[in-house]
Amino acid sequence: MPGLINEDMAISEDINHQFSDMDHSNGFLACGDSPESIVPEGRLIRLYYENFHSAHPILVPAALYERWKYQNCLHQVVKFIGSHYSVVLDNDVLNESTWLLLNQTTERTYHMVQAHLLYSIIMRARNETSKADDSLTQAIDIALELGMHREDFATTFSGGREHEAESLRRTWWELFIWEAYMATLNKRSNLRCSDVFSDVCLPCEESTYASFQSIPQPHSLASFRTRIFTEDEGVTYYSSFSYRIEAVRILARVLVLNSLPETHHDHLQAVANTLVSWLHHLPQQKTDIIDMYGNIDEMLFQAYFTIHYAAMLLHLPRGNLRPRFPDSMFSICPVTLFRLSPSLTRHVHDVKTIEASKKLSNLLSVRSSAQSYSPIVVFGSLLCGLVQLTAIHSHGPDCCDHHQNRIVLVLGCLKLLRSNWPLAQEAFSHLRNSVAQRTTITSEYSPFESRPKPQRNQRPNTAAIETARSLPVGDDAIHGHLSSRLLSEYLDPICGDSFPLFHMPDPQSFSDSLDHQYT
Numbered sequence: 001m002p003g004l005i006n007e008d009m010a011i012s013e014d015i016n017h018q019f020s021d022m023d024h025s026n027g028f029l030a031c032g033d034s035p036e037s038i039v040p041e042g043r044l045i046r047l048y049y050e051n052f053h054s055a056h057p058i059l060v061p062a063a064l065y066e067r068w069k070y071q072n073c074l075h076q077v078v079k080f081i082g083s084h085y086s087v088v089l090d091n092d093v094l095n096e097s098t099w100l101l102l103n104q105t106t107e108r109t110y111h112m113v114q115a116h117l118l119y120s121i122i123m124r125a126r127n128e129t130s131k132a133d134d135s136l137t138q139a140i141d142i143a144l145e146l147g148m149h150r151e152d153f154a155t156t157f158s159g160g161r162e163h164e165a166e167s168l169r170r171t172w173w174e175l176f177i178w179e180a181y182m183a184t185l186n187k188r189s190n191l192r193c194s195d196v197f198s199d200v201c202l203p204c205e206e207s208t209y210a211s212f213q214s215i216p217q218p219h220s221l222a223s224f225r226t227r228i229f230t231e232d233e234g235v236t237y238y239s240s241f242s243y244r245i246e247a248v249r250i251l252a253r254v255l256v257l258n259s260l261p262e263t264h265h266d267h268l269q270a271v272a273n274t275l276v277s278w279l280h281h282l283p284q285q286k287t288d289i290i291d292m293y294g295n296i297d298e299m300l301f302q303a304y305f306t307i308h309y310a311a312m313l314l315h316l317p318r319g320n321l322r323p324r325f326p327d328s329m330f331s332i333c334p335v336t337l338f339r340l341s342p343s344l345t346r347h348v349h350d351v352k353t354i355e356a357s358k359k360l361s362n363l364l365s366v367r368s369s370a371q372s373y374s375p376i377v378v379f380g381s382l383l384c385g386l387v388q389l390t391a392i393h394s395h396g397p398d399c400c401d402h403h404q405n406r407i408v409l410v411l412g413c414l415k416l417l418r419s420n421w422p423l424a425q426e427a428f429s430h431l432r433n434s435v436a437q438r439t440t441i442t443s444e445y446s447p448f449e450s451r452p453k454p455q456r457n458q459r460p461n462t463a464a465i466e467t468a469r470s471l472p473v474g475d476d477a478i479h480g481h482l483s484s485r486l487l488s489e490y491l492d493p494i495c496g497d498s499f500p501l502f503h504m505p506d507p508q509s510f511s512d513s514l515d516h517q518y519t
Helices: 002-014 016-021 041-051 062-068 072-083 095-104 110-125 129-146 151-157 162-183 206-210 221-225 240-258 265-280 298-318 346-364 376-395 397-417 422-438 462-470 484-490 507-518
Strands: none
Touching (some): 041 062, 041 072, 095 110, 110 129, 110 422, 221 240, 240 298, 265 298, 298 346, 298 376, 346 397, 376 397, 376 422
């Protein structure tokens, strides 16, 4: 990302004289200028591929883009998305021209499906919901009209080009994925891409697609779903994109379940089982989302993210936690049921909701920059932060720091994204205001400040006991050892511990008393 910024700044310095004709009050170019006179067209395409493509990889790889000669409308959308990652151009420079071109183009081709799909994603990121919904509707209309949900479509319309056929398969599945995510923010549960029979084959691995290697014979969704019961489960290799698709299918099941006025215990338990089973059946090579060089497997990252997001949407409305949602988000949560399964009581739902939010925030901690994030991250991150906020009040002050640190992480992620996406700005503002209204922010403690005293009749924490046993005698031990006071000031309590570290007395007396009590 720094390299991109430096290059944009270099361009800016070379063409400073052109900015005298730009109206900085509204971000539009003056008459006679064009965006290409400020930032070359090729640069906008490169920004698209370096920042957006990996999160929604439906177009051919960057090296093949110029050869494909995409339709002008799709090409315009690519430039428009790329402009959002430029520090030279204003995000609105290509906004009006892109919208006009999309609405004036009457051709109903798969390129228009791709154009409307990508436009829907970026407009949702811009928080222009109506345009995002309209474009998604048009993309699905054209896709179903053309038959993109059938297996033979990709081979028939690709002209024998493997990467084009792969691009068409990816386009259908990305449409399926994006519709499900958009449905989490609306009251409707009409999932048209899920409602039709589709036998489109699964995409290949990203590394294969991005290279000039031959695209392997694609696997079917049916074989992927039955892999658990076959003998070659550990032999047949499925891409990260495949696991992402399965994760979104589970998310769609949650949305359908949440749309029902009342849920049967078996239906609820089945979806809850599926969420856990998805994690259990991941192969060994799909347990890490980051390789030894620090590269993120974006498709696998989104797959994990989707599972934890779906878990929160399933369990949250059936528990006792009550976050305050913004008006434009998460209205699909149902009314809490009166009759609950013994294995999924309200307490269990609360535990699973907080656990899912923890795991989702753990994913956010893997990345140090916002490059290549999808707008779907905003949806789950906001929900995660709101759940952690309600957990503070549910768990009490003992692990307040633990939940607060996770909220700070979510706010940091949204802060990085808000420079490009108004959707992230809205989420950031809502979460920060909710924190300010509902809880007292704890400042950084100094060694001279005291923390809350522990409540009586709390069972001891084994982790704290072992830590205390390993500490040197005395509070002022030095020469490479940490004192108990320093330890308690710089290590936050663990959520779920009823005897946090900062409640420890002198380590030796603490350890002796436990030996006496539990011998």
